[in-house]
Amino acid sequence: DVKVTQSSRYLVKRTGEKVFLECVQDMDHENMFWYRQDPGLGLRLIYFSYDVKMKEKGDIPEGYSVSREKKERFSLILESASTNQTSMYLCASSRPGTETQYFGPGTRLLVL
Amino acid sequence: AQSVTQLDSQVPVFEEAPVELRCNYSSSVSVYLFWYVQYPNQGLQLLLKYLSGSTLVKGINGFEAEFNKSQTSFHLRKPSVHISDTAEYFCAVSVTGGFKTIFGAGTRLFVKA
Numbered sequence: 310d311v312k313v314t315q316s317s318r319y320l321v322k323r324t325g326e327k328v329f330l331e332c333v334q335d336m337d338h339e340n341m342f343w344y345r346q347d348p349g350l351g352l353r354l355i356y357f358s359y360d361v362k363m364k365e366k367g368d369i370p371e372g373y374s375v376s377r378e379k380k381e382r383f384s385l386i387l388e389s390a391s392t393n394q395t396s397m398y399l400c401a402s403s404r405p406g407t408e409t410q411y412f413g414p415g416t417r418l419l420v421l
Numbered sequence: 422a423q424s425v426t427q428l429d430s431q432v433p434v435f436e437e438a439p440v441e442l443r444c445n446y447s448s449s450v451s452v453y454l455f456w457y458v459q460y461p462n463q464g465l466q467l468l469l470k471y472l473s474g475s476t477l478v479k480g481i482n483g484f485e486a487e488f489n490k491s492q493t494s495f496h497l498r499k500p501s502v503h504i505s506d507t508a509e510y511f512c513a514v515s516v517t518g519g520f521k522t523i524f525g526a527g528t529r530l531f532v533k534a
Contacts, residue, residue, distance in 0.1 A: 313464070340520060348428065351511060352465075352524040361519060367466060368520070400462055408453050408472070408515055412464030 312336070313413035315400055321419045328387040330416050332400030337407050343367075343375060346397040346415070359405070378390055390420045391411035423448040423514050427525035435533050436504055441498040442528045444512030454495040455513040455522070456486055465511060471495065482506070509534045 313326040316331035330411040334341065340359050354367030356375040362376050374395060376384045383402075387394055397417050402414075427445040428443040446452065453472050469480025476488040486497045493514060509529050515522040 344524075348525055349528040351427075354521060358521060365520070401465075408522070409455075409467050409470060410465075412457075412466065414462075414464045 313400055313402055314409050315398075315413040315416050317416050318414060318416050321421065322387075322390050323421055324391060326387075326390050326420075328362055328390050328418065328420075330385040330387075330400075330418070331403075332383045332413055333381050333382065334383075334400075334402040334411070334412070336402065336404075337380065339380070340403045341377065342401040342403075342410065343348035343373075343385045344399045344401065345369070346399055352399065355385065361396065382395075384395075386406070392420050394418065395420045405416075422448060423452060423516060423523050425512050425514050425523050425525040427512050427528045428499065429528050430444070431529045431531065433531045433533060437501050439500050440498065440502050440506075440530065442510050442512075442530065444491075444495045444497065446493050446495065446512070446514045446518070446526060448493075448514060449490060451517045452487060452514045453517060455496050455515070456484070456495070457511045457524075459511065459527075461508045462516065468491050468497070468510070502530070502532045506530060514529055520529075 313334045343359045356388045358364045360378045374386045400413040403410045426445045455470045456468040458468045459465045471488045479485045511526045512525040
């Protein structure tokens, strides 16, 4: 079974803090994704990566950055957390050509 | 650009009743279509997908969906729901050969005893 793990299930941070969300997959997938999920808005793509050290902006990249130093790990960074970044963050991975994405359990981030 | 519209934000239904969750999409190119399910406090998991071939797609847990190209729809159905089907369901579309998947806003299915 594909397993995608995220470093924290729940996180509480202060405005202005730098926040790191980690995602690890164990199936050697080339593609990895970061989404945020908000009620009534579904999932919105923040960034994705199709190879190590490669990254592409998604639909809502402002205020975020990413890092992919190893194939299995994709990190999302909030440089200076703000209250409007309070959300559920979901990581996913996929193999090119299969289109199916495998999701982690999510990190619920609260920024105070 | 592609877009996905889930026509119902919430669907309450009694146990053992049939259910249909509606999804329409728009795209000028060929697409793949998906339904994902999210149980409380979990990530999403694939329910079923249409890539090509038969327009009736069967998925896990007794769900099925029908791809209708002329109506640009991909509605999800189950003939008899269980309490355990209570979850949020997401319709999604991706362009063939592309990286990005566009998700709908989600439909919350409440199954009542």
